[in-house]
Amino acid sequence: MNPAPPMEGNWESRRSWVKTQEIVDLYANYVMPTYSRTPLALAKGRGAIIWDCEGKKYLDFFPGWAVSGLGHCHPKVVKAIKKQVGILMHVSNNFLSGQQGELAQIIIKNSFDGKVFFANSGAEANEGAIKLARRYGNPTKRYEIITMEKSFHGRTMACITATGQDKVKIGFEPLLEGFKTIPFNDLAAVEAAITNKTVAVMLEPIQGEGGINVADRDYILGLRKLCDQKDLLLIFDEIQTGMGRTGE
Numbered sequence: 001m002n003p004a005p006p007m008e009g010n011w012e013s014r015r016s017w018v019k020t021q022e023i024v025d026l027y028a029n030y031v032m033p034t035y036s037r038t039p040l041a042l043a044k045g046r047g048a049i050i051w052d053c054e055g056k057k058y059l060d061f062f063p064g065w066a067v068s069g070l071g072h073c074h075p076k077v078v079k080a081i082k083k084q085v086g087i088l089m090h091v092s093n094n095f096l097s098g099q100q101g102e103l104a105q106i107i108i109k110n111s112f113d114g115k116v117f118f119a120n121s122g123a124e125a126n127e128g129a130i131k132l133a134r135r136y137g138n139p140t141k142r143y144e145i146i147t148m149e150k151s152f153h154g155r156t157m158a159c160i161t162a163t164g165q166d167k168v169k170i171g172f173e174p175l176l177e178g179f180k181t182i183p184f185n186d187l188a189a190v191e192a193a194i195t196n197k198t199v200a201v202m203l204e205p206i207q208g209e210g211g212i213n214v215a216d217r218d219y220i221l222g223l224r225k226l227c228d229q230k231d232l233l234l235i236f237d238e239i240q241t242g243m244g245r246t247g248e
């Protein structure tokens with residue numbers, strides 16, 4: 001067993017629990033069982049290493065579904081967060097924030113032309129994309145969105161409807177109108193699914209939760225062409241693959 005390095009400040013003294021079992025009990029009594037959770041209570045992380053609350057050390061190959069892509073508690077990230085929370089913690093959407101404007105500029109300069117919509121989660125980003133598609137199709141009465149089998153787009157009502165896996169939908173019916181799910185990586189299936197109500201095609205370029213299914217280059221190029229020809233929006237859900245996580 002490797003003891004965890006000392007926590008900074010009064011991190012430990014503020015908490016009464018120290019054993020995994022105590023935390024398992026807190027969850028059993030007070031947290032809704034919406035996820036199946038491994039009974040491993042994480043207490044501290046540095047780089048690629050995490051410690052549980054008994055001080056056992058692990059090499060983290062998982063980093064929170066790739067969320068912690070920079071590793072745990074990188075000193076530069078910690079320093080930047082500490083500095084900002086001492087200056088101003090929250091700016092409502094009714095006002096401006098220099099940092100938000102600057103971040104949007106950095107994202108656009110490093111991706112492609114357009115504007116950024118800041119969201120709280122992957123599901124909200126996809127909800128935003130779905131709403132944008134509905135808005136785009138509204139004047140021509142188009143609202144259908146074609147999505148792919150084995151996809152995963154999030155846990156809100158619109159996103160479980162868009163998701164091509166029955167297990168996330170069962171028990172939540174009736175789902176939203178206007179989604180059509182077809183096989184992944186099959187351009188002919190997309191062509192066949194388009195109607196005069198179709199407004200968008202939505203997919204993950206590399207499917208994550210459905211297995212690591214990589215879209216062919218020709219399929220993606222074909223989709224781009226088809227969407228341009230038919231005036232459809234092409235929505236890429238890059239919650240798993242974005243921010244350079246594929247290494248490219």
Ligand SMILES: Cc1ncc(COP(=O)(O)O)c(C=O)c1O
Nearest residue numbers: 121122123152153154208239240
């Ligand atoms: C491809 C994809 N889209 C959307 C989501 C939903 O993201 P969030 O959990 O941040 O709502 C996920 C989450 O794993 C995902 O893998």
